Amino acid sequence: MKALVWHGKEDIRCDSVTDPEIQDPRDAIIKVTSCAICGSDLHLFHNFIPGMLPGDIMGHETMGEVVEVGSGVDGKLKKGDRIVVPFTIICGECDQCKRGNFSVCETTNRKRHLAEKVFGHSCAGLFGYTHLTGGYPGGQAEYLRVPYADATHIKVPAGIPDEQLLFLSDIFPTGWQAAVQCDIEPTDTVAIWGCGPVGQMAIRSAILLGANQVIAIDCLPERLSMAEAGGATTINFETESVVERLNELTDGKGPEKCIDCAGMEAHVMASQPDTLLDRAKQMVMLESDRPHVLREMIYVCRPGGIISVAGVYSGFSDKMPMGAFMNKGLTMRTGQTHVNRWTDDLLRRIEQGEIDPSFVITHTVPLSQGPEMYQVFRDKRDSCVKVVLKP
């Protein structure tokens, strides 16, 4: 089959690889009908998250049709079923899964010893991500083996196009969880850093959860225009002072709730000198992340407020203003998304026409053009916001 394979920094190729096979009774194989490129894939493209090996298949936003099931899938899935695959692989049985903390499933990381060394404890296995999270082959491919398939799936009905359902795999629940973690109240201002696909979903989620005011921050006009269409007031951090504007919009009090949808690769620019220092340290491996957005959120958040982090951080962040964080009595909530905790509700909202996540798609191309699209998405060329690949 064809698959997008990681060969090194900025080197993803569309290779011919062997087809996946059932390895365990709880496996299923799907024929992929649609998959997408995520902002997290860019961190891997840049080799900023350790633990990738040449030959790893990329991709964790995937859906398709079940073509083969193992003997242990136990009637939960059958040939011909249409499923969206959550990016977190879950067993459905462990302590954490039972609590709905799916992204920290205790069972599915097949290289748990690596994660335990680095993080203290293991997290769930993830598709198309690093070997710290199991090194499972990803779904930017014609076929995908879904381990623990009896639990790791979202069954979706016929009659709704792929484009509306695909993002149940990751970015829609991710934006949703980021907003839910804020405990939004009807008087709240929610500020969202980053208007990439995840930020766009967080904006819509904050609106659906009843925020009084949603403010979106980015520097790309096309993404800001999309944020505004979704109901956000926008701030362009290249031309305006984020802190000043946020205070202006909240009578000097700061937003109650702040969401990071930018992550470890904050834009590097001279007017934000900390980003230059972070970038320099990153190069000589003194720091793994560029946490500019975290610092800014802590500084500007209203005392007693909540900071919700959807953006991915990989290792160590320096110069975190813990003094402000502590004295302002802030709360921080984070996490890879517990996808299946939210998808029943979100699927219902799609079916009822409350939201149509396909608004974010700007490019749809054949899988073989995937490698070019990584560059287009990374460079923000052609007003690209979200790329869908068709195998």
Place this chain on the structure above:
Amino acid sequence: MFHFSNIVRTKGDPKILEGGPSLKRPEDQLARALGWFSIGLGAVEFLAPRRITATLGMEGHETLVRAFGVREILAGIMSLSVDKNAGLWARVGGDGLDAAALLSGLTSDNPKKSNIALALLMVGGIAMLDYRAAQDTRPRRPPREARRKLYPNRSGFPKGLENARSGAKQIAAHPMPERS
């Protein structure tokens, strides 16, 4: 075909049968070669500055050579990173400094001045490559003033933004149980 990466595959995972084309361009390879060259030269300058000053007849300038070594290493690391363009421009600047330092040693009483001339020639050659690579690897991000498509109609709410807002307000209007 043999693919090295297949050796480390977990048993059962798909293996590469035939590799597809890489998007690495010749200029990316050149940038990489220059990056490693920079680190190698920097290491020599940093670790053995006396050998260099002796070869050039410029004894007494070891500290400067060491500092240049550090500069070379940092520019090299940058040239190997995703910000290779900045690294290559740093190298172009560094070539200028190298040339200036060498010229200062090109005095009539320096017995090693032929070595300096040779070194200058090498710096000139490398500088041309650095400049080429820096030109060819300019980031492909569109400039800030470039025209872009905007998406003012993509609300994502099939029933409209106002409907989405008021739906949420209705839910909020139902009184929640008092918090204690």
